[in-house]
Amino acid sequence: MKKTILAFIVFACFPSIYAQAVEEKIAVKTCECLQKKSGVITEDIFRDCLTSTMSETILTDNDQKVRESINTVDGIKSMIQKVSDAVIKKCPKLLPQEPEDKTTIFYADSKNEKAQNSYVIAKDFMKASNYKMAIESLQLSLKEDPNFVLALDDIAVCYRQLNDFDNAIKYYKKSLAIFPEGDLALMNIGVIYSLKSDSKTAIDYYEKLIKYQPNNAEGYFGAGKNYFILNDEEKALDNIFMAHVIYTNEKSEYVKDSEQLLGAIYQKMKSENKEDVFKKIAAKNNVKIE
Known part of the structure; x- marks a missing residue:
């Protein structure tokens, strides 16, 4: 009985370990893109890495629902926000620096x-x-x-x-x-x-x-x-x-x-x-x- 319960727990956890959410995949690739950049990470560099990896990942995803998720402006905004939040957690040292307050x-x-x-x-x-x-x-x-x-x-x-x-x-x-x-x-x-x-x-x-x-x-x-x-x-x-x-x-x-x-x-x-x-x-x- 204990073996059955243990087997069920392992089976139930398997999808959550290996079935990565699409925004998590994009975040990983965005961090990899940022790591390859030399010098200071600017807002432009951060945005380019995020948007290019997002487009590449979503357009090549086999799940039609994933592709449909960015068919609207609200969908794109929501995805960018989710990916940005994931990137902050995954590679906080690669975030763009706060702009200098020239005033x-x-x-x-x-x-x-x-x-x-x-x-x-x-x-x-x-x-x-x-x-x-x-x-x-x-x-x-x-x-x-x-x-x-x-x-x-x-x-x-x-x-x-x-x-x-x-x-x-x-x-x-x-x-x-x-x-x-x-x-x-x-x-x-x-x-x-x-x-x-x-x-x-x-x-x-x-x-x-x-x-x-x-x-x-x-x-x-x-x-x-x-x-x-x-x-x-x-x-x-x-x-x-x-x-x-x-x-x-x-x-x-x-x-x-x-x-x-x-x-x-x-x-x-x-x-x-x-x-x-x-x-x-x-x-x-x-x-x-x-």
Whole structure:
């Protein structure tokens, strides 16, 4: 009797030992692929290994249900998630490294003591709206540390406050040469070009902001506002709807600005018999129009 029970247990466990789930098979092959890579494992390398092994394994599997499991977008997403979880368990040392937080690095105090001291003095002048003296202190700071991004951005702010737009642009460009993803510089240089009535250039900078920070409403709002000025209502709408959704989700007070601009665009399009186009773009952006 004991032998019978033991035999049953061994027989029952056999499938679980040898019948590997498809995601487990993919995970094993993904780990093997990652092991062959030299250098740092990036997100791109991880994704390429995972997707290539997933396609190869599933498409050659004899089980039709396995192949059918990725016939839908949800099926693919579910499989990628399961495989990713399995890879984390099987080869945790081969996972992609966390991306470097460039904002924290570049929007930091200067390591040069003299540069930092001059910067602190300049900030006091800025608080007192004494922008000319602030510029002098910031120039001293930049003399000690020419790559001090915060000082470059703030000297641009000071020039803008003095309506010296050309110098403001000059220093924002210097800032972007060091830190191209800088949201403060991208947003504010867009504002300055808008003030100079150069909407096309303003849009270029706002779209760079969207590229680097797709969840930042300011890029969409700035681009949309300038597209509207250029009479491109459809691109204006696409951007303003995006800004509106983000503002709404963040419960931002700026939602009033997006509502006001959407109202202006609607009235213009209505007068041009383009009301249906407005509603179509609204629906595309998941915005319900009453």
